[in-house]
Amino acid sequence: xxxxxxxxxxxxxxxxxxxxxxxxxxxxxxxxxxxxxxxxxxxxxxxxxxxxxxxxxxxxxxxxxxxxxxxxxxxxxxxxxxxxxxxxxxxxxxxxxxxxxxxxx
Numbered sequence: 001x002x003x004x005x006x007x008x009x010x011x012x013x014x015x016x017x018x019x020x021x022x023x024x025x026x027x028x029x030x031x032x033x034x035x036x037x038x039x040x041x042x043x044x045x046x047x048x049x050x051x052x053x054x055x056x057x058x059x060x061x062x063x064x065x066x067x068x069x070x071x072x073x074x075x076x077x078x079x080x081x082x083x084x085x086x087x088x089x090x091x092x093x094x095x096x097x098x099x100x101x102x103x104x105x
Contacts, residue, residue: 005096025099026067033088035068040082048074055086064092 010020036055044051048066049059062074069084071077 028099029064029067029087029091029095031068031085031087031091032094033090035085035087038084038086040078040080040084042080045078045080046075048078051084051086056089056092061092 007019007021007024009017011017038051038055040051048062048071052062052065053059055061055065064087065071065084066074068087
């Protein structure tokens with residue numbers, strides 16, 4: 001699940017396509033299931049992909065962890081001892097099925 005799949009594609013008049021970062025469904029992510037929690041350690045600093053890998057078995061969900069925890073800059077905003085909310089995997093799959101955009105306009 002790549003976060004860019006939740007952005008619409010805008011096609012310019014000269015048929016050039018680009019992602020429309022202002023039109024997305026990422027703000028619609030809601031947690032139905034109880035999250036788990038994770039305490040950041042020194043090796044995790046600037047590495048949200050490691051946190052994702054430890055919790056989901058894949059580094060690809062780092063962006064959803066940042067989204068849920070209001071982390072705008074994962075290189076600067078992670079601190080040792082910080083407690084992160086880790087969404088349940090079923091919430092990720094349901095969100096993907098319901099809100100995946102990727103349609104041209």
